Amino acid sequence: MSPTALIFVTVFLDLIGFGIVLPLLPGYAARLHVSEAAIGVLVASFSLMQFLLAPWWGRLSDRVGRRPVLLVGLLGSALSYLLFALAASYWVLLLSRVVAGAMGATVNVAQAYLADVTTPAERPRALGMIGAAFGLGFVVGPGIGGLSATLGNAAPGLVACGLTTVNLALAWWWLPESRASGIAPRAGAPGHWSRLVMPFAAVGCSTVAFTVVYVIFPLEVERALRFGRHEAAYLFMLMGLVSAIVQGGLIGRLVGRYGERRLIVTGGLLMALGLIALPQSFAAGPGATGLTLLYAGLLILAAGSAMISPSAASFVSRRAPAEEQGSALGRLQSVAAVGRIVGPLLAGSVAAALGAAAAFLVAAAVALLAGVVGVVLPEKRLVAEPQEP
Numbered sequence: 001m002s003p004t005a006l007i008f009v010t011v012f013l014d015l016i017g018f019g020i021v022l023p024l025l026p027g028y029a030a031r032l033h034v035s036e037a038a039i040g041v042l043v044a045s046f047s048l049m050q051f052l053l054a055p056w057w058g059r060l061s062d063r064v065g066r067r068p069v070l071l072v073g074l075l076g077s078a079l080s081y082l083l084f085a086l087a088a089s090y091w092v093l094l095l096s097r098v099v100a101g102a103m104g105a106t107v108n109v110a111q112a113y114l115a116d117v118t119t120p121a122e123r124p125r126a127l128g129m130i131g132a133a134f135g136l137g138f139v140v141g142p143g144i145g146g147l148s149a150t151l152g153n154a155a156p157g158l159v160a161c162g163l164t165t166v167n168l169a170l171a172w173w174w175l176p177e178s179r180a181s182g183i184a185p186r187a188g189a190p191g192h193w194s195r196l197v198m199p200f201a202a203v204g205c206s207t208v209a210f211t212v213v214y215v216i217f218p219l220e221v222e223r224a225l226r227f228g229r230h231e232a233a234y235l236f237m238l239m240g241l242v243s244a245i246v247q248g249g250l251i252g253r254l255v256g257r258y259g260e261r262r263l264i265v266t267g268g269l270l271m272a273l274g275l276i277a278l279p280q281s282f283a284a285g286p287g288a289t290g291l292t293l294l295y296a297g298l299l300i301l302a303a304g305s306a307m308i309s310p311s312a313a314s315f316v317s318r319r320a321p322a323e324e325q326g327s328a329l330g331r332l333q334s335v336a337a338v339g340r341i342v343g344p345l346l347a348g349s350v351a352a353a354l355g356a357a358a359a360f361l362v363a364a365a366v367a368l369l370a371g372v373v374g375v376v377l378p379e380k381r382l383v384a385e386p387q388e389p
Contacts, residue, residue, distance in 0.1 A: 003117040004126050006175055011110050011133040013167035014074060017081055017160035018104070019141015019240065023233045024149065024156055025097075026218045031153075032090045036215070040348030042094055043214055047340030049101030054337060058108050058330025062323065066113040067177045069106055074171060076103020078164040085157025096157075101337075108329035115317045115325040116178040124260075124314040125252025131310045132248025138240025142233035149233075195319060196328070199312035200335045201373045202264045206308045207339025209271055209367035212347040212359050213239075213301070217278070220356050224282035225290060238295070239302040246306035260311040261374045267307030268371020274301025275364035279357035308370060309336075 029039045061069040080100035087093040107130065114126040141160075148155040221227040221235065254263055277297030284290035313332060320328035343363075351359040 015137025019137040020145035040344040043344040046101035047337040050337035054333035055330040058326035061326040073106035074168040081161035085154040108333040112326040124255035128247040128251035128310040135244030142236040146233040205370035208343040209363040211343025212363040242302035243306040260315040263311040265374035267304040270304025271367035279360040
């Protein structure tokens, strides 16, 4: 099996566990009688740890190699799912997300692994495969989560823990090191980060916008459209399938034809349209009009979001030197983590003060800003490669 396929399988299996747990979080927290704001804190805690640790994991992988960092991340993820399964209080549930965020802040290391083993021309498609792994994780994961939830509250967490433990064993046995010997990080602070403002800003804005789906969406489809918890989880499967198709099958060709900037602009516009459609579906209710708006909004939103992340990662990776791939992509992951901190807190606060529809409209405005970033920041400020000393 090729290195690209191996890292795809590793990330995919890890994201199945993530997909099992994430759609169930709001409902599990509500069962513990906490507020929407507390649910926002629960979701944001995962990303706070990613913000703090993703650049550090990236720098560590630049020094010691990608493989050991990925193995530690898988071990920590398995522990976090065990805590989720055993959580009988909000604080244990919160601890499970803190551990998951701390040990799951290694997606950028997987991206750096692919950057190590691909050429610049191959990289957009390879990085798109990471996004496809996320998408497929949200196809398979919520389905497993919905089915296992019928066996008891602990079952989804135990299943996720078991899958991740198997993944750890497979990665230990099969996954080789990608980092070439003799390549060491350069000393001193690099001077090229300012050239990456556009992809950093686009990822930050799009991530803030999308988090309304994690915090408010599951509760609204149950309340306004009368979906059960299992049915709401299946909607995440639909979004994951669309994301997998776009990122795994289309993004490489689209980047080659149109470039990262145009895809970021298009993705922001599509996300805004999808987020505007969702509250309209809730207002229409469980009839044909509401369901049509729901599915159209989800498809458009998922397609737009799927265009931005791999395009931004490709932009960053092609401009970062080989010895700093982990650090550069770690910074991008950290920006996304900031979005996942701000987004849930913003969505929960707006929903509590002004209602769920307002939270979706604010998210749509932020998504539109992600597209605007790709227009207003001139290319000449960004494309110059860093000068070697």
